[in-house]
Amino acid sequence: MEAFAELLDRLSHVGARNVKVRLIADYMRRTPDPDRGVALAALAGELSLKTVKPALVRELAGARTDPELFRLSYDYVGDLAETVALLWPAPETPANAAPGLAETVERLEAAARKDAPALVAELLDRLDANGRWALLKLITGGLRVGVSARLARTALAELGAPGIDEIEEVWHALAPPYGPLFDWIEGRAPKPDLSEAVVFRPLMLSHALDDAERPRLDPADFRAEWKWDGIRVQLALHGGERRLFSRTGDDISAAFPDLLESLEGEGVLDGELLVMREGALGRFNDLQQRLNRKTVTKKLLADFPAGVRLYDILFDGAEDLRGLGFDDRRTRLEAWARARPHPRLDLSPLVPFRDLDELESRRMDPPHPAIEGVMLKRADSPYRAGRPKGLWYKWKRDPMTVDCVLLYAQRGHGKRSSLHSDFTFGVWRGGEAGPELVPVGKAYFGFTDAELAELDRFVRNHTVDRYGPVRAVEAKLVLEIAFDGIHRSKRHKSGVAMRFPRIARIRWDKPAAEADRLETLEALIGE
Template sequence: MSVPAFAELLERLLFTPGRNGKVALIRQWFATQPDPDRGIGLAALAGELNFRTAKPALLRELIATRTDPVLFAMSYDYVGDLAETIALLWPEDARSNAPPPGLAEVVRTLDGAGRGEVPAIIAAWLDALDSGARLALIKLVTGGLRVGASARLAKVALAEWAGQEVGEIEEVWHGVRPPYLPLFAWLEGKGPRPDPAGQPIFRPLMLAHPLEAKDFEALHAPDWRAEWKWDGIRVQLTAGPGGRRLWSRSGEDISGSFPEIIAAMDFHAVADGELLVVRDGEVAPFADLQQRLNRKTVTAKMLKEFPAAVRLYDLLFEGEDDLRPLPFDARRARLEAWHERARPPLTSLSPLIGFGSMQELAAIRDGARAAAIEGLMLKRGDSPYTPGRVKGPWWKWKRDPLTLDCVLMYAQRGHGKRSSFYSDFTFGVWRGDELVPVGKAYSGYTDEELVWLDKWIRDHTTARFGPVREVERHLVLEVAFDAAQRSTRHKSGYALRFPRIARIRRDKPAAEADRVEAVEAIVAGSLAG
């Protein structure tokens, strides 16, 4: 099947707002497309395609040979998306009579091409396609789909199409590679279930729902176990005779960024925990862990300055013994016994929190901010380890967010459905008579508020820096966030953790917005705790 068919799928995904509608479109793709194209489409949606010779910089160089650079700069500033800008500007008079490439042809050709051959190959394909198919091709080869379909959604669609549980798909996912021919053969009853043959594979994590007031009122204290919700990233440690892997909560292999954790995994088990930076037994701020995330090269200095460790929550496998069907209390006992026996370096057990009543637990949770902890996790003592987000057995009970009144400073267009709107906002607080940035947010507002914000930004622009607009320092935004931390990347010296727009304060003069001293006090309070 050709790239235009994939282009139609992407366009329909982009303009289909609901989750169920997107799942239906992807299911139809699996049902109607032949092998290997349907598997290549799946890999693209799941972010599993990587063409090392086809990068955005190469596409920029190509469009520079076909159009005026000033026109491109102005168009990119207006459109806000590189792939869409190139697809629209590529000269129509260059259209050739060559047939459009197939998905399998694109993958096969780019995998076998040398770096010097790739520009001419991609240019010839762009010449053979219309603007919609050009957009799909560019997004395919650069990995920037942004159509509101995540890897998880693609797996859900695959499971629904095949009549399987999504957990079954994820159990074998890391044992197959694009275009997933053994996977499709199994799902269609034409082949055996893919066997990872002892390889360290990812098992889907059990997730929790946010605890709301009505849920809290129904809880009976003796049924529940409580743990701290540490401010790191959830990980799974998988080790055995077939190898060792460290997985993120979405199943991304992050082993390369944390070689010391991999080196310490001299065991045969699958464990669930929280990846943190820990110094002298104390958990460091999340900003320290960010220094280690997504690093392709980890230096000796980085290992020393940002030492990683894992707080363990659960034990899924001990050797070949699958513990997931056991109740939490039994798994916890196995985890404690295993950890005492194996003593894996760079790990510790996340302690259980004792409490006699839910009111006592609420008081403990209220002290989480002073302890620089996100909140609590509540788990039923009789709960098995069930993949996915099943409501009821586990709850996450985060501390209430903090808020600051900040002044909008800069805005930038978003991506995908938001590429026509200024939807990414940089904001700051006062230091003397100067505004200094403390964060960037792109969520929290309604569609109606986004339309209003976009018009306000266009009407109050004072300067442009490429895709970024600087605006008059008049608009106050109430920003909610989970924590504040020191930052060398921000002129203020501070950054907000998980900021989102809580309210547009049209009623408040910018001069009355918060000052940097308020951020300093929040950071000082968390460090004192």
């Protein structure tokens, strides 16, 4: 456990990607199985210790420390794991040696809920402050050390001959602690066989098309299609099994039985998950009713029927098509769909264009509100995992903007734990007693480090009330908020919800009274 704690500590203090890759690779080289496999799963977000919740950790800390000291410390630090790790008192008698990482995870996974408090307390007693911090980060499910799943797998490629693309290919077919994966990478065993596995195949991603890139593109080399505002998914069909995967490889099949129950054929297909009502597309807000659910009711199935608009085909039966160019794969995709018509599957249409000026005019005035831009794909591009340069581009519509008033702020996590970096903002609407501010969104990015320091200073100097970790501030600072879409929402007091809001500009110059009104946002909703 000490080695894993040291790795997390070092990762949290470096920002350079290559340095993080080297630190993880060095840890994997010197750490034996199964500890390194468990560490890899934790870094990649593949561990879920459901027995222990943050509330349990707070209860343990309250029992072992002065409650008022804990409250004040937690309010100041803003990070539960760091607060408890530093305040936890050392046992009066020396505890046993620190446990190994795999042993720790195995015991936590096997523990019954009633036994979890005693187990966590025992483990905390056996660790130093750094080890306690790592343990609590692990069990509360948020390492926040700047490592993505892709970066963790990139570090694996440093251990042997297979490259990152090959590792991505087998990753989702294996489970922690990844013994066969390490054996293959380090040359002790052949590549795991996926021929009979219904597994996720890494998606090909795009780059944003910027102004500098546009003049270098020859329109004759590219095909265009609409960029639909849904959820990118992959359908995998083999041997009677049907699975639906998210863009990160999570199996979300259980939430969409209406889509999978009558699919025929075999293959792996790439597309966009949308709500489809007899051929008509719903908005992203409709799709949100179906997301993140382990089970779905009959009413949800009836009100928000799911479908997939197909973009591409990776496998036709057992035949791997990823080496073919886009045009050839499109022909195969059309033939596959034509031979297996299904009410919940259709093809994303190609968008004809003569030049980029014509395509830009279509991009800015799409035929459906569920379209957020266009995609440009080289006609000869193979399907390559990751984000290869020069092959696929996304050209989204320019974001909408609105001027809002800062209402609430909350401290962030990790490196931001001492700064207020989560901001809730609102707009004006008419009320019985006159104009009032109503919250319309929350943003935690879009600003520079220098701007974050200014925002944090404003929050501290203009706090008017506190609600636990949340501060209410004087309604006097205007923020220009950019967002990609807006829809009606019964879950929000304002009746609207933004898509991907972020802070575009701090309007120090603008009085709060001149911020936008709710009617302005409502007028942007495409019905």
